[in-house]
Amino acid sequence: MAAQRDLIGIFDSGVGGLSIAAAIRTLLPQESLLYLADQAHFPYGGRDEEEVRELALHAAEFLTGEGAKLVVVACNTASSVALGALRASFPVPFVGVVPGVKPGSAATQGGSVGVLATEATFHTRVFNDLVAQFAEGAQLCTLVRPDLVACVERGTVEGDAVEADLRDAVEQFAAAGVDTIVLGCTHYSFLATAIRRLAGPAVTVIDTAAPVARQVRRVLEERGLLAEGEGLGSLRLCTTGDRDTFLRVARKLWPEGAPTAP
Numbered sequence: 507m508a509a510q511r512d513l514i515g516i517f518d519s520g521v522g523g524l525s526i527a528a529a530i531r532t533l534l535p536q537e538s539l540l541y542l543a544d545q546a547h548f549p550y551g552g553r554d555e556e557e558v559r560e561l562a563l564h565a566a567e568f569l570t571g572e573g574a575k576l577v578v579v580a581c582n583t584a585s586s587v588a589l590g591a592l593r594a595s596f597p598v599p600f601v602g603v604v605p606g607v608k609p610g611s612a613a614t615q616g617g618s619v620g621v622l623a624t625e626a627t628f629h630t631r632v633f634n635d636l637v638a639q640f641a642e643g644a645q646l647c648t649l650v651r652p653d654l655v656a657c658v659e660r661g662t663v664e665g666d667a668v669e670a671d672l673r674d675a676v677e678q679f680a681a682a683g684v685d686t687i688v689l690g691c692t693h694y695s696f697l698a699t700a701i702r703r704l705a706g707p708a709v710t711v712i713d714t715a716a717p718v719a720r721q722v723r724r725v726l727e728e729r730g731l732l733a734e735g736e737g738l739g740s741l742r743l744c745t746t747g748d749r750d751t752f753l754r755v756a757r758k759l760w761p762e763g764a765p766t767a768p
């Protein structure tokens with residue numbers, strides 16, 4: 507018998523997408539969430555498009571097989587590469603996340619926007635189309651920092667090493683005259699507070715976790731798929747990697763105030 511479709515499935519290469527899971531949990535506490543961290547294949551950011559597409563299709567297969575009524579691709583890399591293929595392959599709606607080039611270009615005063623994302627994301631047609639469509643006239647400064655993504659993946663979001671790496675990234679943006687920084691990889695959401703502090707109040711930092719959660723609510727509403735009732739939905743976390751390590755990091759990163767810690 508086919509599984510009943512009553513979950514929101516969410517996946518990323520690792521823990522980054524937990525930022526989106528927590529935003530969904532806060533906005534839609536009655537929904538049951540199933541999160542998959544594809545840590546056996548982390549990071550996605552240095553892989554070629556074909557590999558990322560295959561991995562994304564596998565993740566979606568798992569989530570829909572477990573009863574996902576909607577799948578959130580909580581990874582800018584996988585969304586930029588594979589959203590089209592995913593939508594063509596499964597009978598459920600998909601919500602993805604792409605670097606906030608549009609809000610970033612709208613927010614900049616001086617015309618210079620910094621984007622932190624993966625190598626793979628920057629190469630995609632989706633990203634380059636976003637730039638052509640929304641960043642006309644803006645100066646884009648792109649930065650790839652897999653070291654910082656790896657720190658977050660280990661649960662290290664503070665301390666001297668991260669601070670030094672972040673300072674270096676922020677200084678590169680400052681040297682390019684950037685006044686708006688787009689967090690174009692979900693792992694960076696967990697560094698947003700530190701980035702804001704280091705960049706200072708004159709720099710706007712764009713994080714897309716909350717807008718993605720609102721888009722999930724819109725899509726569920728439009729399709730009549732919102733969970734009914736008042737109770738808190740379940741929260742299940744899975745990984746293709748080491749379960750204990752994943753849960754330890756997930757507990758550490760889960761934001762205070764988001765209902766039910768993992």
Ligand code: DGL
Binds near residue numbers: 520581582627655693
């Ligand atoms: N969290 C993923 C993203 O949003 C990337 C991390 C990775 O390189 O796997 O792009």
